Amino acid sequence: MSGHSRTAGSEGRVRVLFLAYYFPPLGGAGSQRTLKFAKYLPEHGFDVSVVSGSLGGEDRWAPADRAMCREIDARTKVSRVNIYERPMRSQRLSRIMENLGHRSEFGHRWKLSAIEAGRRTCEELRPEIIVATMSPFETAEVASQLSQEFDIPWIADLRDPWVLDEWQVYPSRWHRAIRLRRMRQSLASASSVIMNTPEAAVRVRSAFPTLEPRVIHITNGYDAEDFELPVSGEGSNLFRIVHSGALHTMAGLRQKRLKLVYDLLGRTQPGVELLGRSHYYLLKALETWIQEDPGIRDKVRLDLVGTPSEGDLKIAEGSKVSGMVNFFGYLSHYDSLAKVREASLLFLPMHGIDSGAKATIVPGKTYEYMATGRPVLGAVPKGDCRDMLEAVGNCHTCAPNDVEGILKAIKVEYAKWLNGDSVSGRNWEMVGRFERRILTHELVRELNRVRDQRYVSQSVMTEDAEPSVGEDKNFEFSPSCITLNSWNWRQGSRNI
Numbered sequence: 280m281s282g283h284s285r286t287a288g289s290e291g292r293v294r295v296l297f298l299a300y301y302f303p304p305l306g307g308a309g310s311q312r313t314l315k316f317a318k319y320l321p322e323h324g325f326d327v328s329v330v331s332g333s334l335g336g337e338d339r340w341a342p343a344d345r346a347m348c349r350e351i352d353a354r355t356k357v358s359r360v361n362i363y364e365r366p367m368r369s370q371r372l373s374r375i376m377e378n379l380g381h382r383s384e385f386g387h388r389w390k391l392s393a394i395e396a397g398r399r400t401c402e403e404l405r406p407e408i409i410v411a412t413m414s415p416f417e418t419a420e421v422a423s424q425l426s427q428e429f430d431i432p433w434i435a436d437l438r439d440p441w442v443l444d445e446w447q448v449y450p451s452r453w454h455r456a457i458r459l460r461r462m463r464q465s466l467a468s469a470s471s472v473i474m475n476t477p478e479a480a481v482r483v484r485s486a487f488p489t490l491e492p493r494v495i496h497i498t499n500g501y502d503a504e505d506f507e508l509p510v511s512g513e514g515s516n517l518f519r520i521v522h523s524g525a526l527h528t529m530a531g532l533r534q535k536r537l538k539l540v541y542d543l544l545g546r547t548q549p550g551v552e553l554l555g556r557s558h559y560y561l562l563k564a565l566e567t568w569i570q571e572d573p574g575i576r577d578k579v580r581l582d583l584v585g586t587p588s589e590g591d592l593k594i595a596e597g598s599k600v601s602g603m604v605n606f607f608g609y610l611s612h613y614d615s616l617a618k619v620r621e622a623s624l625l626f627l628p629m630h631g632i633d634s635g636a637k638a639t640i641v642p643g644k645t646y647e648y649m650a651t652g653r654p655v656l657g658a659v660p661k662g663d664c665r666d667m668l669e670a671v672g673n674c675h676t677c678a679p680n681d682v683e684g685i686l687k688a689i690k691v692e693y694a695k696w697l698n699g700d701s702v703s704g705r706n707w708e709m710v711g712r713f714e715r716r717i718l719t720h721e722l723v724r725e726l727n728r729v730r731d732q733r734y735v736s737q738s739v740m741t742e743d744a745e746p747s748v749g750e751d752k753n754f755e756f757s758p759s760c761i762t763l764n765s766w767n768w769r770q771g772s773r774n775i
Contacts, residue, residue, distance in 0.1 A: 294326045295726060296406035296431075298397060298418050300389055302331035303351060306344025306612065308524060308643040312438055312475075313412050314350055315502055319719040321352050325726070328404050330396045332389065333359040342586060346611045358400055360392035382417070390417040394424055401429045408726055409433040411469075416441055419465035432470040432733045434725065438499075440479040440639045443486060445548045446556070446630055448530065452545025463487050470729045473497050473722075476663045479639045497721045499643045500713035501650040505613065510620045518575075518696050520561075520656075520689065521582045521622035523615050524644050527630075528557040529590035550633030555658060555679025558583065558595065558604075561626060564686040565600040579603055579693070582622070584615050619644075620651045624692045627668075629659040631679045638662030646713045649674075652705050654695075656688045673704040 297317060301309030317327045334343050351357065362385065400406070409431050411422035422433040439446075442459045449455040466472055466487065472494045474480040480496040531554025534541050541547055554560075561581070569575055581600070583591070586609045595604045610618065619625060625648045632638055641664040648655050649667070655674040658681065659665050668674040675691070677684030711717070 292324050292326045293408070293726070293730065294328065294404055294406040295320065295408045295410060296397070296400055296404070297327060297329045297331075297410045297412060298393055298421055298425075299329055299412045300332040300393075300415050300418065301341055301412075302329055302357065303347035304334055304343055304345045305332060305341040306347060306609070307341050309341065309414070309438065310344070310347065311612070311643060312436075312499055314347060315500070315715040316410075316719055316722055317355050318350050318352060318502075319716055320723070321354055322716075323719065323723045325723070326354060326404075327352065328356045328358070328400055328406065330358045330360065330393055330400060333361045342609045344611050346613060356400075356404065358396045360389075360396050362388035362392055386415045386417040389415050390421055393418065393421040397421060397425045398428070401425055401431065406431060408730055410436055410726075412436040412438060413441070414439065416462070416465070419469070423465065423468045426468060432729050433468070434471040434473060434729060435466050435469040436473045436475075436497075437479070438475055440474060440476075440482060443479065443482045444639055445551050445632060445636070446553070446640060448534075448541075448546050448553070450544070450546065455545070459486070466490060469493065470732070471495065471725055473725065475499055476639060476641050478637050478663050482639055495725060497718055497725070498641065498713060499646055500715050500718045501646045502715040503650075505616055505647075506620070506650060508613070508617075510617050515621075518579045518623045518693050519582055519621065520580070520624045520626050521584065521618055522558065522561075522626040522628070523584040523619050523647075524642065525585050526557045526583070526587065526591045526628075527553060528559060528594055529588050531555070531557050531559065531630075532590055532594075548632075550631070550636065552631035552680065555631045556628050557591070558626075558628070560658065560680050560682050561628070561685055562594065562598045562600060562604075563682045564689065565603065566598060567682065568686055568689070569600055569603075575693075576600075576603060580605060581626075582607060582618060584608075584610055584618050616647060619647060620653070622651070622653050623696050624689065625651070625653050625655045627655055627657045627659060627664075629657075629664060629679055632660045632662075634661075636661070638664060640664070641667065649705070649710050649713070652702055654692045654702065656685065656692075658685055667709075671706045671709045673702065 297313055299313040301307065302313055303310055313329070317329060320327050332341070409422050409425055411418045411433060413419060413435065419435055422435070425431065426433040442455060442462045449458065470493065472483060472490055474483055474494065474496045475498055477496050480494050483494050484491045534547065534553045547553070558581070565581065581604045583604065584607045587606050592606065595601055598604070607618065627642065627645060627648060629638060629642065638660045639662070645664055645667065649671050655668060657665060657668045657674055657676045658679045659668070659676060660679060665676050668676055675688035677688065
C-alpha cells in the first residue's frame with residue numbers, strides 16, 4: 280500500500296488528512312483548533328479530510344455542539360468512528376487497569392477504529408500529509424502506522440504537551456516515566472512536531488534532543504468571524520465576572536486532601552497546586568469583599584459557563600456568596616462567546632507551580648478573552664499565558680492562590696465600571712497575531728515544508744513538480760494588518 284506518487288488533488292490542490300478525535304459535532308475546547316484549520320486551509324489550496332470521533336458516552340470534555348458543524352467546509356470529508364458501540368468498563372475498573380500499566384479503554388478503542396477509518400480514507404483520497412492532533416495521544420500511533428503503510432509523512436500537533444504538561448496527574452512518578460518513554464517513541468517518526476505554546480516547544484526540545492530540528496510552535500487563537508455577531512448587553516446593570524470553560528475543583532480538592540500521598544508517589548510534579556484552576560480562590564476573594572461591603576451582593580455576579588462537576592457546585596453552594604453565583608451549564612461555542620463578550624471582567628484561572636518554573640500551557644479561552652477587549656483577571660503562574668496577558672494590556676495578573684491580588688484586581692475594575700469608564704488599553708497589534716487565519720498560514724508553511732522535504736529526500740522532484748501551495752511571503756490579514764513577517768512574539772519559536 281506504499282509508494283504514493285506526487286499527484287496533487289483537483290486543480291493542483293494538496294490533500295491533507297487530519298486525525299482528530301475531537302471535531303464537531305463534538306464540542307468543547309478540543310474541537311476548536313482542528314475545526315478552524317479545516318475551515319481556512321481550503322483558502323490556501325488544501326483539500327481537507329478528517330477522521331474523528333462521534334457523539335456517544337458521557338464525556339464531559341466532548342459535549343454535543345452541533346452548531347459548530349456549520350463551519351465545516353463543504354469540501355471537507357469527515358469519517359466519524361463510534362467507540363461507544365459497546366459499553367465501556369466501569370470507571371473504577373478502568374482506573375485499576377491503567378494503574379497496572381494498561382492503556383485506557385477509550386484510547387485503545389480510538390486507536391483501532393481510527394486506523395481502520397484512516398486506511399479507508401488513505402486508499403480513497405490518497406492524502407499527501409497526515410496531521411495527528413492530540414489528545415487522545417494514541418493518535419500518534421495511528422498516524423505512525425498509516426504513515427508506514429502508505430508512505431505518507433505525518434505531523435504531530437499537540438494541543439497539550441502530553442507527559443511534559445505539569446498539570447497532568449499520574450498514579451506515580453514511575454507511571455510518568457513510562458509514559459515519557461512512550462511519548463518519545465510515538466513522536467520519533469513524525470516529520471514535524473507542533474506544540475501550542477513556546478514554552479512547550481522548549482520543553483520538548485530539551486527532553487528529546489533528537490526531535491529538536493523538527494519542533495515548532497503554533498499557538499491556539501481566536502476566529503475574527505466569531506466576533507461579528509452583535510451582543511445583547513443584557514444584564515449591563517450588574518458587574519459580571521465571567522468564566523467560560525471547565526473548572527477543576529474536584530481534582531484540586533482531592534490533591535489537597537491527599538497531599539502527602541501525592542507527594543510520596545510523585546503523582547504531580549513538585550510545586551504544582553491543582554486547586555488554582557477553579558473558582559475556589561475567587562470565591563474566597565468575594566467572601567472577603569462582601570464582609571467589607573455587603574452592598575455588592577446586589578451589584579456583582581459570578582457567571583460560570585460550562586458543565587459543572589459535583590465539586591464545582593458544592594463549593595459554590597457552601598460559600599457565603601452563593602447567591603451571587605450563576606451556573607449556566609454547557610452552552611454552544613457561539614452562546615458561550617456571547618457571555619464572554621458581555622462580561623465586565625473575565626476570569627482566567629490556572630494551577631500553581633514552583634516560583635522558579637514556567638507553565639507549559641495556555642488555556643484556549645485566553646485568546647478569545649483577549650480578542651473581546653474586555654478586562655481580564657489572570658490568576659496564572661509565570662509562563663506564556665502571563666507573558667501574553669501583560670503584553671496585550673488591560674489585564675491583571677497574580678498568582679493562582681493570591682486571594683488578596685484577585686480581590687484587588689476586581690475592585691479596580693469594579694470602580695471603573697461604577698464610574699462608567701470606557702474599556703481601553705488593549706494592544707490590538709499583539710492580539711491580531713493570534714487570529715485563526717494568521718495561524719493557518721503558519722500551518723501552511725509547515726505543511727509545505729514537510730511536503731517538499733519528503734520529495735526532495737526521495738529525489739523524485741521533476742521539472743513540472745508543483746510549487747508550495749497557498750503561501751504568500753507577504754501575506755497580510757485584513758483588517759488587523761498584522762504581517763506574518765512580524766510574528767516572533769517570544770523567543771523559542773523557529774522562523775520558518
